[in-house]
Amino acid sequence: MPDFALDQQLAADSLPVTELALSSVRLMRDANYPWLLLVPRRPGLVEIVDLTEPDRITLMEEIATVSQALRETVRSDKLNVAALGNSVPQLHVHVVARRRDDAAWPNPIWGAAPRRHYAEGEAEALAAKLARRLK
Amino acid sequence: MPDFALDQQLAADSLPVTELALSSVRLMRDANYPWLLLVPRRPGLVEIVDLTEPDRITLMEEIATVSQALRETVRSDKLNVAALGNSVPQLHVHVVARRRDDAAWPNPIWGAAPRRHYAEGEAEALAAKLARRLK
Numbered sequence: 054m055p056d057f058a059l060d061q062q063l064a065a066d067s068l069p070v071t072e073l074a075l076s077s078v079r080l081m082r083d084a085n086y087p088w089l090l091l092v093p094r095r096p097g098l099v100e101i102v103d104l105t106e107p108d109r110i111t112l113m114e115e116i117a118t119v120s121q122a123l124r125e126t127v128r129s130d131k132l133n134v135a136a137l138g139n140s141v142p143q144l145h146v147h148v149v150a151r152r153r154d155d156a157a158w159p160n161p162i163w164g165a166a167p168r169r170h171y172a173e174g175e176a177e178a179l180a181a182k183l184a185r186r187l188k
Numbered sequence: 189m190p191d192f193a194l195d196q197q198l199a200a201d202s203l204p205v206t207e208l209a210l211s212s213v214r215l216m217r218d219a220n221y222p223w224l225l226l227v228p229r230r231p232g233l234v235e236i237v238d239l240t241e242p243d244r245i246t247l248m249e250e251i252a253t254v255s256q257a258l259r260e261t262v263r264s265d266k267l268n269v270a271a272l273g274n275s276v277p278q279l280h281v282h283v284v285a286r287r288r289d290d291a292a293w294p295n296p297i298w299g300a301a302p303r304r305h306y307a308e309g310e311a312e313a314l315a316a317k318l319a320r321r322l323k
Contacts, residue, residue: 100267101248102255113236113248120237131277132235135270139286139294142266151274159274161298 057094060143068176071184075111076146078119078187080180084169086162087127087150087179091115098144101136112146119148122186126179128152137163192229195278203311206319210246211281213254213322215315219304221297222262222285222314224254233279236271251281257321258285261314272298 059077067079067090075095081088093112098104104112120132129150136146149162157165171179194212202214202225210230216223228247233239239247255267264285271281284297292300306314 100255101269102252102259102267106249106252109248109252110245113244114241117237117241117244120235124237131274132237133270133272133274134236135268135272135296137268137270137296139266139268139296161270161272161274161296163296 055096057096059092060141060145062141063090063092063143063145068180070180071187073115073118073187075108076115078115078183080176080183082168082171082176084171084175085156085166086152087123087129088162089119089123089148089183091119091146091148093144095144099138099142100144101146104144116146116148118187122183123148123150126183126186133161135161190231192231194227195276195280197276198225198227198278198280203315205315206322208250208253208322210243211250213250213318215311215318217303217306217311219306219310220291220301221287222258222264223297224258224283224318226250226254226281226283228279230279234273234277235279236281239279247281251283253322254283257318258283261318261321263287268296270296 067081070078070080076091076093079090081090101109116134127150130153131151133149133151151158202216205213205215211226211228214225216225236244251269262285265288266286268284268286286293
């Protein structure tokens with residue numbers, strides 16, 4: 054099995070926030086929603102059920118940690134947590150802060166609204182703020 | 189805090205499969221996709237992060253158990269696992285077997301295709317088959 058390498062599409066669509074014990078945390082480059090990804094650094098993994106049991110438990114705790122950090126950092130009416138992977142199979146978990154006035158509410162975000170660019174430096178500033186909370 | 193009661197919308201949209209330690213397992217009445225719900229029997233819960241840590245770990249293991257049962261029971265090219273709750277806030281986790289030829293592929297299923305009714309007795313038969321695997 055080769056070493057873990059982040060999927061190129063995920064890498065292009067997001068910027069790094071921090072590294073947790075199991076997962077890389079990344080911020081999606083879409084200003085419509087505060088939208089994080091957790092990517093477990095396990096090569097070849099596609100489904101949550103195919104993680105080992107200890108890794109699954111770590112992933113769940115990292116989902117909770119990131120959810121809490123997101124909720125404390127941005128305004129959020131609801132969290133959306135999802136592992137879909139129909140287009141990008143590398144296992145990744147979306148953790149999204151939803152707002153009743155966001156571009157897709159109450160629908161799921163995937164494919165719902167055209168991507169909106171962050172202003173210069175804004176995504177990096179949010180990623181840094183989240184990283185400090187996740188230390 | 190009142191006792192747990194299943195949300196009326198979830199109850200109307202699904203039929204019972206089995207009861208696990210934490211969650212009720214239900215089959216959505218939509219023949220487009222083999223589509224299960226896990227509903228932790230905790231009153232007032234909305235977000236995964238608001239479950240206690242032991243409950244979160246149990247939920248993760250129930251997600252894995254149900255994922256495996258679904259994969260062994262129906263044809264599946266990809267699992268989709270999601271806690272959204274924008275419309276029905278009671279915490280529920282979708283576990284859906286996706287197929288490359290299903291009604292929404294590769295898009296998420298929510299709102300993607302009109303609900304398709306199961307033939308008479310078909311949903312109950314699938315629920316019973318899944319329940320046997322989950323014993």
